[in-house]
Amino acid sequence: MVLSTPGPALHSGALPRHSALGLFALCLAVTGTLFLLLLLSGITPAYNIAGAVFFGLVLWAATISAVSFLVEGSRRAKDRLVTALVCTSFGVALLPLISLVFTVVTNGIARFDGAFFSESLRNIIGPGGGALHAIVGTLEITLIAALISVPVGLLTAIYLVEYGRGAVARAITFLVDVMTGIPSIVAGLFAFALFQLLTGDPGIRLGFGGSIALSVLMVPIVVRSSEEMLKLVPNELREASLALGVPNWLTVGKVVLPTALAGIVTGVMLAVARVIGETAPLLLIAGYTDSMNYNPFDQRMMTLPVYVYTQYTQPGTDVQPYLERAWTASLTLILIVLALNVIARLIARFFAPKLPH
Numbered sequence: 001m002v003l004s005t006p007g008p009a010l011h012s013g014a015l016p017r018h019s020a021l022g023l024f025a026l027c028l029a030v031t032g033t034l035f036l037l038l039l040l041s042g043i044t045p046a047y048n049i050a051g052a053v054f055f056g057l058v059l060w061a062a063t064i065s066a067v068s069f070l071v072e073g074s075r076r077a078k079d080r081l082v083t084a085l086v087c088t089s090f091g092v093a094l095l096p097l098i099s100l101v102f103t104v105v106t107n108g109i110a111r112f113d114g115a116f117f118s119e120s121l122r123n124i125i126g127p128g129g130g131a132l133h134a135i136v137g138t139l140e141i142t143l144i145a146a147l148i149s150v151p152v153g154l155l156t157a158i159y160l161v162e163y164g165r166g167a168v169a170r171a172i173t174f175l176v177d178v179m180t181g182i183p184s185i186v187a188g189l190f191a192f193a194l195f196q197l198l199t200g201d202p203g204i205r206l207g208f209g210g211s212i213a214l215s216v217l218m219v220p221i222v223v224r225s226s227e228e229m230l231k232l233v234p235n236e237l238r239e240a241s242l243a244l245g246v247p248n249w250l251t252v253g254k255v256v257l258p259t260a261l262a263g264i265v266t267g268v269m270l271a272v273a274r275v276i277g278e279t280a281p282l283l284l285i286a287g288y289t290d291s292m293n294y295n296p297f298d299q300r301m302m303t304l305p306v307y308v309y310t311q312y313t314q315p316g317t318d319v320q321p322y323l324e325r326a327w328t329a330s331l332t333l334i335l336i337v338l339a340l341n342v343i344a345r346l347i348a349r350f351f352a353p354k355l356p357h
Helices: 019-040 049-073 074-111 113-117 132-163 166-180 185-197 207-231 235-243 249-259 261-275 280-286 304-313 319-351
Strands: none
Touching: 019 049, 019 166, 049 074, 074 319, 113 207, 113 319, 132 166, 132 207, 132 249, 132 261, 132 304, 132 319, 166 207, 185 280, 185 319, 207 261, 207 280, 249 261, 261 319, 280 304, 304 319
């Protein structure tokens, strides 16, 4: 009769299913209580929610790893450690965004009323007034910039992907890469110098010049994003179309572009979101004014970024109304970008080709 000796256990213990969530809540409670004690003791002037969440995430990553090591063993503890680090990194990256949105909403809601969206600042000193002239200027200048940039950028991307070969294509790619990194103020100086040479006016200021400056910043982004989306279209689709005798230009228009439409529209919206908040180039060439101006080809035109800048840096004796208008204009700018992204999603959803399930 052979007696067998007990060997090592094949299965170690396991934490309950929702233990990670419970430990996370416990860590948040600990760090939240610590920051509350700091506030009550007078060490910190205000309760820091972002700091409590940040240190709660760090404490949770360490706690869940240590508890898992004691209960589940080293192998499972390593897995939970990596998962906790990924979740912590995501939370840390999300904290500035949530903090920014919360700050803008809480400070900008005070003047988020009908007068702000129906009045300008003409003859306004102190409380009252609105940003209608800045909203109109932002929409007009950005729309014109998009009308200039999207065709140029999209056609350039089509050439690089479908037709471009050799030194010319490499030179265009190099120039696009260089343009991607130019400072925004350089684009404003370029537009200012261009219109100064064309008109001979050393103090030229007009909204169309702002559109030209923004288009310089938009074109490389549209080119790069559209180029990557076109490269993702399978070559089998192109080959199938060409095999049926369809010309290359028609294949691009009827097969390639519709297939990549969702990604292209997203790239265009990213380019718009990139330039709609630019201040330096618009301050140089579009200028600022307190009056309405619907004509981008004549006189100065106000935009929301410049409006925020002037309200914050040039307040009157009573500072509060100027700060309230600046925060509300910032909130309006965020809402415009949000609306543009929602529209882009809807366009991509309804006009993209329907694939079989």
